[in-house]
Structures are given as structure tokens and as C-alpha cells.
Amino acid sequence: MFNFNKPRHQLSNDYSDGLRLNDLKPGEIGRVLEIGGSEQFRLRLIEMGLTKDTEVCVDKFAPLRDPMELIVRGYHLSIRGQDAQKIAVERIN
Template sequence: MTKLSNLKPGQSGIIKNINLDGSARRRIMQLGITEGESIRVEKYAPLGDPLEISIRGYNLCFRKSEAEKIILV
């Protein structure tokens, strides 16, 4: 198991767990980031934060602090 924030551009994984509570978890899940979904890191910003991911056919940007809460298989 690894965190989403540990992946390098081009690497992918399957979401096992989302370690967020309350409104933050609800917002993440409304964006389509749910357990069992395949997720891929597209690229990092020049200073390393945020990162761009691809999930369900669209791209999103995340802060690294949020990406650390997403556990992958």
C-alpha cells in the first residue's frame, strides 16, 4: 500500500481507502474519487504542489496534503 502523494508522474493505482472525515471526505467523493477506482498521476507543478491526477476520464488537481490521505493498493 502506498499514498497517492508518493506516486511519480505516469504511475497509477487503485484507491483502497480515503482517510478524510466530514465535509472534506464528502467533497472528494463528489468529485468521483471513491474506493475501488483507478487513479493516475499525470504531473506535478514545478514546485511539487499541487499534483494533477486522472480519474474516470477527467483530470483534477490536488494539494499534496490531500493526496497523502488517499491510500492506494
């Protein structure tokens, strides 16, 4: 029987120890390479426009360092650091 549900997505080996979104500093821009984590989380992010190759700007961190504020496709989005850690990026500025 084919398994329709893939509850978790492991990052590919290429990115498994590379740069993550939460490693970027405020003002830095990254390009999304791959999103790991629970299916619900990653698909929600993809629906919110954080697809592969999208450029993401880290705008700032909340006063208590978490969550973080991103600018994606011209709007502001906030996610937690622990989740940003599952997003492999490359720095482009």
C-alpha cells in the same frame, strides 16, 4: 443521542502505514483503497468520482511540486500533496 456528524475519518489500520496517493510518481496508476481526512474533504472527493476502487493516474506535479494533477474517470483533477497523503492506494502498474 446519535451523533450524525463525524468530522474526521481515520484510515483503517490495514492502510494506516501503506502506500499513499502522493507516493506515486507521474505516470503511475493507483487504485483507491480508502480516503481519510475531514468529512468535507473526503466526501467532496467521493462526489468528484474518487470513490473506493477507482483507478487514479498521477499525471504530473505543479512546477513548485505542489499541488498534483490526477486523471480520474477521464478528466483532470488537482489536489494538494498534503491531502493526497490521506488517500490510501495500491499501485497497479
